[in-house]
Amino acid sequence: MSVFSDQLKDYITRRGVTIRQLSVQTGIEYSFLYRITTGKRNPSSADMVNLLVRALALSKHESDALREAYEIARVGESTYQRRAAVRQMLESVGQLPPPALAFQNSVRMEHLPEICTGRHQVHTLIKALLDQECSLSGGQFRIIAQPNDPFLLELLQVQTAHAPQMQVTQIVCFPNRPAEEDQTIGLFAALLPLLLNLPNYSAHYYYGAAQSISGKMALFPGLLLTSSAGILFTADYTTALCCPAGGDHYRMLEARFQECLEHCPPLMRPVSGLPAYLDSLQHFYHDMESASREKSMILTPDFCYVPFLTSDICDRVLSHHIPDRDRFVEKIMQQVSISHTLCALQTTWHFTTESGVRRFMATGRFLDLPPGLYSPLTLEERRMLLRSFLDAVRTIPGYHVALYDPAVLPFSPTLECTVMQNSTHALFVTPLSDTAISSVDIQEPIISGAIYDYFASLIDHPAVLSEEESLKRLYFLLDEFS
Numbered sequence: 001m002s003v004f005s006d007q008l009k010d011y012i013t014r015r016g017v018t019i020r021q022l023s024v025q026t027g028i029e030y031s032f033l034y035r036i037t038t039g040k041r042n043p044s045s046a047d048m049v050n051l052l053v054r055a056l057a058l059s060k061h062e063s064d065a066l067r068e069a070y071e072i073a074r075v076g077e078s079t080y081q082r083r084a085a086v087r088q089m090l091e092s093v094g095q096l097p098p099p100a101l102a103f104q105n106s107v108r109m110e111h112l113p114e115i116c117t118g119r120h121q122v123h124t125l126i127k128a129l130l131d132q133e134c135s136l137s138g139g140q141f142r143i144i145a146q147p148n149d150p151f152l153l154e155l156l157q158v159q160t161a162h163a164p165q166m167q168v169t170q171i172v173c174f175p176n177r178p179a180e181e182d183q184t185i186g187l188f189a190a191l192l193p194l195l196l197n198l199p200n201y202s203a204h205y206y207y208g209a210a211q212s213i214s215g216k217m218a219l220f221p222g223l224l225l226t227s228s229a230g231i232l233f234t235a236d237y238t239t240a241l242c243c244p245a246g247g248d249h250y251r252m253l254e255a256r257f258q259e260c261l262e263h264c265p266p267l268m269r270p271v272s273g274l275p276a277y278l279d280s281l282q283h284f285y286h287d288m289e290s291a292s293r294e295k296s297m298i299l300t301p302d303f304c305y306v307p308f309l310t311s312d313i314c315d316r317v318l319s320h321h322i323p324d325r326d327r328f329v330e331k332i333m334q335q336v337s338i339s340h341t342l343c344a345l346q347t348t349w350h351f352t353t354e355s356g357v358r359r360f361m362a363t364g365r366f367l368d369l370p371p372g373l374y375s376p377l378t379l380e381e382r383r384m385l386l387r388s389f390l391d392a393v394r395t396i397p398g399y400h401v402a403l404y405d406p407a408v409l410p411f412s413p414t415l416e417c418t419v420m421q422n423s424t425h426a427l428f429v430t431p432l433s434d435t436a437i438s439s440v441d442i443q444e445p446i447i448s449g450a451i452y453d454y455f456a457s458l459i460d461h462p463a464v465l466s467e468e469e470s471l472k473r474l475y476f477l478l479d480e481f482s
Helices: 001-017 019-026 030-037 045-053 060-076 077-091 119-134 151-162 178-197 209-216 250-264 273-292 311-317 325-345 355-361 378-393 444-458 467-480
Strands: 114-117 140-144 167-174 201-207 224-225 229-233 239-244 269-272 295-299 346-350 397-403 415-420 423-432 435-442
Touching: 001 030, 001 060, 019 030, 019 140, 019 311, 019 355, 030 325, 045 060, 060 077, 060 273, 077 114, 077 178, 114 119, 119 140, 119 151, 119 229, 119 239, 140 151, 151 178, 167 178, 167 250, 178 201, 178 423, 178 435, 224 250, 229 250, 229 295, 295 444, 311 325, 311 378, 325 397, 355 467, 378 415, 378 467, 397 467, 415 444, 423 444, 435 444
Parallel strands: 140 167, 167 201, 295 346, 346 397
Antiparallel strands: 114 239, 140 224, 224 229, 229 239, 269 435, 295 415, 415 423, 423 435
């Protein structure tokens, strides 16, 4: 039996119809339908599932459940769960919500208990230590803990927002079994808003069980270090052992963290500032150029305009307040050259929305670029860029575009994500402020592979239009702005 056959048989029983009656109503051959209900076959297509939905007069909730069961049966439970985790990550990767916790300035720990028990008490202790660290110049926060505790994630957001100079280093554990890849994506999804929004936050990772890095202290897998104290705590934050700075136990914890850090690779390559962002792009696209036969997937808020930019456009629209502006323009044009070359070398799919392209044509603004860095493009420039992109899709065999429905796939509207097949890299870009951009180059093969697989599956997704229909709509949109 399969999850689909179980679900279908349940609906057939509820409706009081026989398999033969359902065969007549749907036009599906009886023996084939019988094998579907026994789990020996799966429906041949989503259209067949829709026939069953209509014949059984299923409600929206029932229809969604049956279609989900079909997807699980079609691709397998682990693949389905992994793709669902990637989708949830792309939908929730936007700006961090306002924190509920308050920052307390000039906190001083009068007495550090040797043992702290109770989740609330442990949370209070950790927050007090971080409040104290934030008041110091050059504060540093080092932690080994899983990013599945909302308190910890919100605390990191509050502290670094009030003390952006404070360096935060976190070590996390990813499962090492293929069946648990969805858990890896879930852990990464919790970290991604921090990676994109906190300037001095870095994450390192290892594979295995969270307790494995703790050695003999497996009962206390969590470790937190500030300049004033070190604490070991349980995974559920209900018990903590405290060590004041300066003692042998504190030095032992510091040495333990440093040893772990040396064996845990960085999860991402941080990018700070616009010149560094362009350097990161060139590094990323150099890898793409070296693997010219590979496929790449790009999720973009509007469309891929970089290969079609001109020096005249850059010189006119870029703000004159950008430091070392001439060098910045030169770097952009180098990126234009690389991107234009890749158009003909690689198979590339661009996923975007009709509303995103329409918004660009109406405003002259790209959602993935900080608005304070450039002036809006003229209508003539907008038309030139969009026409160049559409003509490239129409004439270059490996250059593709697909419009998706944001009501069904509500990805973060300002996020740009680029990932390449068989690569360890996944590049995320989003505006951080009116003049700053946030970019992280994720360097973990399970995560980048899962993201690529998800985008590849979208090509046949019912909420994604065919390339022919996408081009038709976008050329029509171009004519609207003539």
